[in-house]
Amino acid sequence: MKRFICLGIESTAHTFGVGVAGSDGSILSNAMRVYKPEKGGIHPREASQHHARHALEVVREALEKARLEPSDIDVIAFSIGPGMGPCLRTGATVARAIAATLGKPLVGVNHSIAHIEVGKLATGCRDPVVLYVAGGNTLITALVEGRYRILGETLDIAAGNCLDSFGIAAGIGPMPQPEIIAREGKRIHSLPYKVKGMDVSFSGLLTAAERLLEEGAAVADVALSITETVYSMLVEVLERALAYLEKSEILLVGGLARSRRLVEMIRLMCEDHQAKLHIVPDEYAGDNGAMIAWTGLLYYMAGMTISLEESHVRPRARIDEVDVRWSP
Ligand code: FE2
Numbered sequence: 001m002k003r004f005i006c007l008g009i010e011s012t013a014h015t016f017g018v019g020v021a022g023s024d025g026s027i028l029s030n031a032m033r034v035y036k037p038e039k040g041g042i043h044p045r046e047a048s049q050h051h052a053r054h055a056l057e058v059v060r061e062a063l064e065k066a067r068l069e070p071s072d073i074d075v076i077a078f079s080i081g082p083g084m085g086p087c088l089r090t091g092a093t094v095a096r097a098i099a100a101t102l103g104k105p106l107v108g109v110n111h112s113i114a115h116i117e118v119g120k121l122a123t124g125c126r127d128p129v130v131l132y133v134a135g136g137n138t139l140i141t142a143l144v145e146g147r148y149r150i151l152g153e154t155l156d157i158a159a160g161n162c163l164d165s166f167g168i169a170a171g172i173g174p175m176p177q178p179e180i181i182a183r184e185g186k187r188i189h190s191l192p193y194k195v196k197g198m199d200v201s202f203s204g205l206l207t208a209a210e211r212l213l214e215e216g217a218a219v220a221d222v223a224l225s226i227t228e229t230v231y232s233m234l235v236e237v238l239e240r241a242l243a244y245l246e247k248s249e250i251l252l253v254g255g256l257a258r259s260r261r262l263v264e265m266i267r268l269m270c271e272d273h274q275a276k277l278h279i280v281p282d283e284y285a286g287d288n289g290a291m292i293a294w295t296g297l298l299y300y301m302a303g304m305t306i307s308l309e310e311s312h313v314r315p316r317a318r319i320d321e322v323d324v325r326w327s328p
Contacts, residue, residue: 006293019290070101075296081111082315083111125249129251134159144245146324147320148320166206166210170213178223191205195237248275249277
């Protein structure tokens with residue numbers, strides 16, 4: 001069977017990434033530039049301008065690393081959402097331009113699904129309950145009857161955003177700083193723990209932690225309290241999903257998959273349930289183009305291409321909107 005090659009473009013938030021993947025499961029390259037705000041959180045328009053400035057050099061780098069010419073590419077994929085509108089539009093514009101110039105088909109990939117599919121590819125897990133945690137997303141999901149069903153999610157801000165914002169407010173910087181500083185802390189503060197059914201809420205927790213800082217509490221102590229509270233909430237919901245669905249694998253994806261303490265806590269829970277824990281490798285944990293390229297191939301081989309006219313971005317796309325036709 002012919003090996004198809006896909007060039008995938010990621011641009012939902014900080015990262016402008018371009019990856020190249022083959023339909024035999026090979027990742028041929030994974031190039032990126034990451035926008036770093038001078039202070040505070042991400043500014044969508046500035047990030048999109050950063051992406052536009054670096055787009056061409058990242059595309060070139062991805063092709064060079066893969067040792068391919070543009071004419072070797074069979075399909076172009078891009079992140080269609082969820083994400084920040086201005087950032088998504090930059091990636092989509094670059095993808096449309098390449099697809100139109102080369103006369104190749106276009107695929108609009110759901111960003112959350114791409115995190116999961118690259119995790120499955122890299123770890124070899126088959127039918128996991130997935131925890132996707134990052135700066136912009138907090139989702140517990142599993143593939144049930146052809147769709148990634150939302151089992152639990154955040155009701156307000158993402159887990160990563162909560163910890164990043166705390167770190168910035170404390171003057172230590174975003175993750176992993178709060179977790180590193182927390183190792184020197186004592187757990188003397190109790191913070192609001194909000195699990196509602198299968199959903200979690202972090203904004204009240206962040207406000208309470210920031211108030212403790214204002215009152216002069218030691219940063220390390222508050223860092224320990226907030227990280228442990230966030231992770232405990234995630235593990236509680238994940239454990240319930242695992243037990244309810246009677247699955248035997250967990251897959252951890254997204255930027256917070258790099259968190260050693262979160263991994264340690266999930267591992268303990270998995271031991272209790274004789275479940276196997278799979279963790280996406282660091283290089284594919286954060287946003288990256290390779291995950292879009294690989295998932296683009298899954299879409300493409302399932303016939304899920306889109307026309308230029310249908311290729312508008314979807315900042316609020318949900319994971320359960322997509323028919324996962326490539327999986328049994
Ligand atoms: Fe992401």
